[in-house]
Amino acid sequence: MLKIEELSYSYQDRQAVCGASFEVREGECLGLLGPNGAGKTTAISCMVGLLSAWQGAMFWHGEPFQPALQASDRGQLGFVPQEIALYANLTAEENLDLFGELNGLGKAERRKAVEKNLELAGLVDRQKDLVRTFSGGMQRRLNLAAGLMHSPSLVLLDEPTVGVDPQSRNHLFETLLQLKADGVSLLYTTHFMEEAQRLCDRIAIMNEGSVIAVGTPQELAEQSGEPESDLEKIFLKLTGRSLRDD
Numbered sequence: 001m002l003k004i005e006e007l008s009y010s011y012q013d014r015q016a017v018c019g020a021s022f023e024v025r026e027g028e029c030l031g032l033l034g035p036n037g038a039g040k041t042t043a044i045s046c047m048v049g050l051l052s053a054w055q056g057a058m059f060w061h062g063e064p065f066q067p068a069l070q071a072s073d074r075g076q077l078g079f080v081p082q083e084i085a086l087y088a089n090l091t092a093e094e095n096l097d098l099f100g101e102l103n104g105l106g107k108a109e110r111r112k113a114v115e116k117n118l119e120l121a122g123l124v125d126r127q128k129d130l131v132r133t134f135s136g137g138m139q140r141r142l143n144l145a146a147g148l149m150h151s152p153s154l155v156l157l158d159e160p161t162v163g164v165d166p167q168s169r170n171h172l173f174e175t176l177l178q179l180k181a182d183g184v185s186l187l188y189t190t191h192f193m194e195e196a197q198r199l200c201d202r203i204a205i206m207n208e209g210s211v212i213a214v215g216t217p218q219e220l221a222e223q224s225g226e227p228e229s230d231l232e233k234i235f236l237k238l239t240g241r242s243l244r245d246d
């Protein structure tokens, strides 16, 4: 569905992504895992057109794809950023309406989508409240809902469950399971290995800007020579145990 070949990106003299290749297949959830600084957010930013000076190639349903240029195809993509991207001085309802408008939805479509996504975020009762009065978990839930307003067929999720209590995390996770059951394709970045194990059909492991292994959790365990290992053990074996504070 979306294929990334030899993607590279540098911030001035720091190479953040370095020849990374992977693909998200139709209907699957691909986990993009990697230590801090591995280049996951940078790669996703290239895929949604936030960074444009990348090298390599992208293909959307087999056709060459330049996200910064192709608004029509980019419209099929949903993006849930690692940093909360909401307007603090707008209400939940106004934020969702604005994201719908930015994604080209008409007024009637927006009204329906706002209702549906407030429900999905569990925020119907707080829809008239300003986002700056929301807890971290409520903001995370709305951040996810904002990325879904235009019913994308592939959603790129950059740590959507970080920094929230178990209740919100569970709510967010159930939403992702539901999206997957509805046939939406997902690229999912997380540091919670048990979430990745539960949700993802395949896992791509990134380290120092490159994808160093791709496969089902079972395949990765077999490749690592320890077929009984869980994902956390495999991850540490493949990416090493040293801290990544650059």
Ligand SMILES: Nc1ncnc2c1ncn2[C@@H]1O[C@H](COP(=O)(O)OP(=O)(O)OP(=O)(O)O)[C@@H](O)[C@H]1O
Residues within 6 Å of the ligand: 011, 014, 015, 016, 034, 035, 036, 037, 038, 039, 040, 041, 042, 043, 082, 246
């Ligand atoms: N705006 C920036 N300017 C300069 N360097 C950056 C910038 N953003 C990221 N980097 C560097 O690029 C590399 C990759 O960072 P990136 O944020 O893509 O990693 P990540 O895998 O998303 O990490 P995390 O798990 O901590 O979110 C790191 O070395 C980081 O310091």
Ligand SMILES: [Mg+2]
Residues within 6 Å of the ligand: 040, 041, 042, 082, 158
């Ligand atoms: Mg990141």
